[in-house]
Amino acid sequence: MVGLGDRVGVGQDVADSTAPEGVDSVGDTMNSSERGGGGRARTTGLILAVTALIAGSCSGADGGAGSGGDSAESALAVEVVSSHPEAVSGGDAVLAVPTMDGPAELTVTLDGEELETRPAPSPAEARDLGPAVLVGGLPEGTSSLRVTAQTDDGDRLSGEVELTNHPKQGPVFSGEQFTMTRCSTEDFGLEASTPPTCDAPTRYAWRYIDTDGGYHDLDDPTTNPDDARIVETADGSERPLIIRDEFGVINRSPYQVSVFDPNPSGDPDGASFDASGWNGRLVYRYGGGCGTSYTQGFSLLGNAEPDLFAKGYATATATFNTFQVMCDDVLSAETTSMVKEHVIETLGAPVVTIGEGGSGGAIQQYLIAQNYPGLLDAIGPTLPFPDAMSISAGVLDCSLLVRYFEGAGGSLDQEQRAAIADQLSADTCGFWDSTFAAGVNPAKCGLDLVPDGGDAELLPGQRGGFITPPKDSIYDAASNPDGVRCTLQDANVAKVGVDPDTGWARRPWDNVGVAYGLSALNDGTITAEQFLDLNDGIGSYDLDGALQDGRSEADVDGLEAMYRGGRLNLGEGDLRRIPIISVNVYTDPQGDIHDRFRVFTVRERLSLDGEAPPNSVIWTRGIPEGDGLVEALTGGISLGTELIELLDEWATAIAEEPDGDREAVVERTRPDEAVDRCWSASGDVLAEGDGANEQPDCANVYPVRGDPRTGAGAPLSDNVMKCRTMSVAEAIDGELFEVELSDEQRTRLEQVFPDGVCDYSQPAVGETAWAGAWQRY
Numbered sequence: 055m056v057g058l059g060d061r062v063g064v065g066q067d068v069a070d071s072t073a074p075e076g077v078d079s080v081g082d083t084m085n086s087s088e089r090g091g092g093g094r095a096r097t098t099g100l101i102l103a104v105t106a107l108i109a110g111s112c113s114g115a116d117g118g119a120g121s122g123g124d125s126a127e128s129a130l131a132v133e134v135v136s137s138h139p140e141a142v143s144g145g146d147a148v149l150a151v152p153t154m155d156g157p158a159e160l161t162v163t164l165d166g167e168e169l170e171t172r173p174a175p176s177p178a179e180a181r182d183l184g185p186a187v188l189v190g191g192l193p194e195g196t197s198s199l200r201v202t203a204q205t206d207d208g209d210r211l212s213g214e215v216e217l218t219n220h221p222k223q224g225p226v227f228s229g230e231q232f233t234m235t236r237c238s239t240e241d242f243g244l245e246a247s248t249p250p251t252c253d254a255p256t257r258y259a260w261r262y263i264d265t266d267g268g269y270h271d272l273d274d275p276t277t278n279p280d281d282a283r284i285v286e287t288a289d290g291s292e293r294p295l296i297i298r299d300e301f302g303v304i305n306r307s308p309y310q311v312s313v314f315d316p317n318p319s320g321d322p323d324g325a326s327f328d329a330s331g332w333n334g335r336l337v338y339r340y341g342g343g344c345g346t347s348y349t350q351g352f353s354l355l356g357n358a359e360p361d362l363f364a365k366g367y368a369t370a371t372a373t374f375n376t377f378q379v380m381c382d383d384v385l386s387a388e389t390t391s392m393v394k395e396h397v398i399e400t401l402g403a404p405v406v407t408i409g410e411g412g413s414g415g416a417i418q419q420y421l422i423a424q425n426y427p428g429l430l431d432a433i434g435p436t437l438p439f440p441d442a443m444s445i446s447a448g449v450l451d452c453s454l455l456v457r458y459f460e461g462a463g464g465s466l467d468q469e470q471r472a473a474i475a476d477q478l479s480a481d482t483c484g485f486w487d488s489t490f491a492a493g494v495n496p497a498k499c500g501l502d503l504v505p506d507g508g509d510a511e512l513l514p515g516q517r518g519g520f521i522t523p524p525k526d527s528i529y530d531a532a533s534n535p536d537g538v539r540c541t542l543q544d545a546n547v548a549k550v551g552v553d554p555d556t557g558w559a560r561r562p563w564d565n566v567g568v569a570y571g572l573s574a575l576n577d578g579t580i581t582a583e584q585f586l587d588l589n590d591g592i593g594s595y596d597l598d599g600a601l602q603d604g605r606s607e608a609d610v611d612g613l614e615a616m617y618r619g620g621r622l623n624l625g626e627g628d629l630r631r632i633p634i635i636s637v638n639v640y641t642d643p644q645g646d647i648h649d650r651f652r653v654f655t656v657r658e659r660l661s662l663d664g665e666a667p668p669n670s671v672i673w674t675r676g677i678p679e680g681d682g683l684v685e686a687l688t689g690g691i692s693l694g695t696e697l698i699e700l701l702d703e704w705a706t707a708i709a710e711e712p713d714g715d716r717e718a719v720v721e722r723t724r725p726d727e728a729v730d731r732c733w734s735a736s737g738d739v740l741a742e743g744d745g746a747n748e749q750p751d752c753a754n755v756y757p758v759r760g761d762p763r764t765g766a767g768a769p770l771s772d773n774v775m776k777c778r779t780m781s782v783a784e785a786i787d788g789e790l791f792e793v794e795l796s797d798e799q800r801t802r803l804e805q806v807f808p809d810g811v812c813d814y815s816q817p818a819v820g821e822t823a824w825a826g827a828w829q830r831y
Contacts, residue, residue: 130213132201135403137395144222148174150186158185158203179334180402192219223251224305228388229548229831235523236349242301242308252350256302258324263295267360275318285364287316288330305389309372314363333366335702336404340411340418343378344442346540348523351379361695377414381442381545383421390429406705412436424627425620427827432633432701437648440623440656444773448761452483453491454592462591473574476765481645495599496529496539548831549619550612560612564776565594566605567812573765576792582799590806608776613820622773625660626824630667631716633704637673640756651758658771668721671728672747676735767814776819779810
């Protein structure tokens with residue numbers, strides 16, 4: 055297994071001089087990248103190491119310990135194992151010499167002064183690092199460290215590595231931190247804390263899992279509960295399934311690391327831990343939603359599958375990895391990096407790290423794999439969306455359609471409404487409107503269906519209520535114009551930039567030229583007059599989330615920043631280079647927002663020349679018995695351990711072949727079970743193998759529709775934030791409209807679309823090449 059930084063280089067900026075105002079080096083990256091065929095960027099295969107070549111020899115005490123006197127000082131390749139070298143945090147890091155055979159004593163110096171070191175954690179099942187140490191006392195900023203290895207044979211080898219250390223509470227690469235309005239450490243059993251850091255001492259707790267899979271707190275972990283599940287450990291002994299939980303605050307975010315503890319000591323400081331129950335694999339969990347809370351946050355994740363712990367997996371997550379807290383994929387990536395760094399420094403370096411989570415949790419996995427390769431070695435997104443930014447157009451379209459259907463469009467029946475929205479159910483737009491459409495309103499800081507401090511039972515995994523900013527801190531145009539603004543773009547202001555005219559984040563939403571209901575018109579579900587009335591009355595939202603008559607136009611500089619920074623799923627980075635099994639749970643008939651076409655949108659974006667990459671697998675099944683829309687909304691639908699175990703098998707096989715063409719290795723190591731598959735809700739296989747989801751036995755049971763943008767002619771990729779337009783005359787001549795229009799209707803069409811109609815055959819406005827991996831803001 056290569057390190058966190060494998061596939062990324064060190065320190066080369068590709069800063070884009072056209073970065074929008076308000077964004078610090080949107081194109082700045084922490085890696086070098088090469089441009090592959092078709093103009094797509096691919097990260098390099100450089101190892102994350104810096105090698106210093108030192109000539110000459112040393113003798114006596116200066117030359118190292120060796121009974122023979124003189125010993126040659128040779129080159130040493132040093133790797134920062136715990137994080138990307140420019141993303142070190144908390145003043146410590148694990149340094150290793152993976153190319154050395156045999157033991158060696160490592161010393162680390164900075165400016166000639168020896169730093170404190172101790173052996174890096176190296177449990178039997180963790181990744182083999184070679185000689186490695188945990189070095190502490192690193193100053194903030196960039197340092198050049200000299201690492202010297204003294205072997206048992208008396209050889210002395212030396213090299214240098216440059217790294218940049220950041221505070222434990224960040225930021226590292228996500229840009230200026232948002233205004234923290236509330237802390238929630240007490241909800242995680244930590245001490246009370248105060249903004250802006252909301253820091254609290256680490257605590258350890260234990261739970262056990264009973265024979266039915268239930269979790270129970272365990273005040274005294276040295277006891278063996280009678281109803282505890284018994285599992286066999288690596289040494290063949292049988293032990294109760296007791297889980298050690300570590301809670302703390304990293305990057306201002308409460309985190310939790312959990313692992314099977316076969317011989318718990320109960321030490322409150324966690325100093326004593328038996329790592330023999332860990333299989334060396336880390337499952338990093340991501341929570342759903344997409345919100346802007348300006349708080350320390352909460353968890354929308356229930357308990358992990360008990361079998362994961364029984365099989366030895368460790369899990370980790372943090373509140374900033376729940377997208378409903380702050381819908382910022384870079385903040386989530388940064389938190390992942392810092393929490394994983396802590397895991398490596400305390401448990402050991404995972405052989406592989408596997409992403410898990412649904413809905414907003416799926417978005418995080420895709421974008422972290424794209425923009426911060428090396429953090430995740432495989433991902434299992436469920437209820438998938440490709441990203442937050444591109445789907446926001448269809449979300450806000452739904453809100454506009456709901457308003458129209460409630461007013462001027464009230465005569466349209468359910469079939470017509472569903473056809474206009476290009477969805478299986480007319481209720482889907484209503485669900486979007488009642489949940490995430492509020493992201494257009496700066497004064498709406500939570501889900502409409504869950505009030506502040508709402509019922510914790512409503513959302514599985516939620517702790518302490520659904521906290522939002524104090525009301526007196528929230529933006530109000532009249533009474534509090536400087537308050538926090540809870541829009542998607544304001545949550546990502548460091549990534550999209552600041553509009554100099556308003557002082558607020560640049561808005562990415564645009565509906566100029568969008569011909570709502572075009573497909574419904576062309577197939578005869580609605581009439582030309584109904585089409586014209588719809589597009590004449592649809593309107594849009596202003597910057598404060600109020601309805602307006604005219605269409606909304608996006609800020610092009612902000613759009614360019616989003617494409618360049620990878621806020622859209624572009625199929626870049628590791629998205630064609632690591633195992634991906636995307637799981638669609640079919641909930642379309644219930645009007646759920648996790649509509650089926652999203653998983654095919656993802657595949658379309660990952661495809662090259664119409665060919666899906668060999669690393670991408672789609673599984674489809676009906677909604678499991680006992681689960682419903684709430685579990686779907688939060689990404690909490692349970693799928694057992696099969697997904698994780700298969701991703702583990704695949705990623706482990708890849709890790710054993712670190713050299714060679716990565717995409718070829720991914721294809722060659724693909725397990726036989728890693729194929730497209732379609733199940734019924736009861737678990738019967740309907741179809742399997744390449745193209746299984748398109749086979750009639752699956753497609754007829756689980757039909758695919760779209761969203762209001764595809765209903766207006768957008769492509770399956772659904773990644774056009776702002777379309778280029780063609781004149782109405784060109785649209786008519788090009789047979790965009792497949793129905794006969796009268797002269798009067800043509801005249802009105804010109805009036806409804808004075809700026810023209812979307813031409814989806816052209817590149818999107820603002821579409822810009824991705825600037826590469828490991829960008830900083």
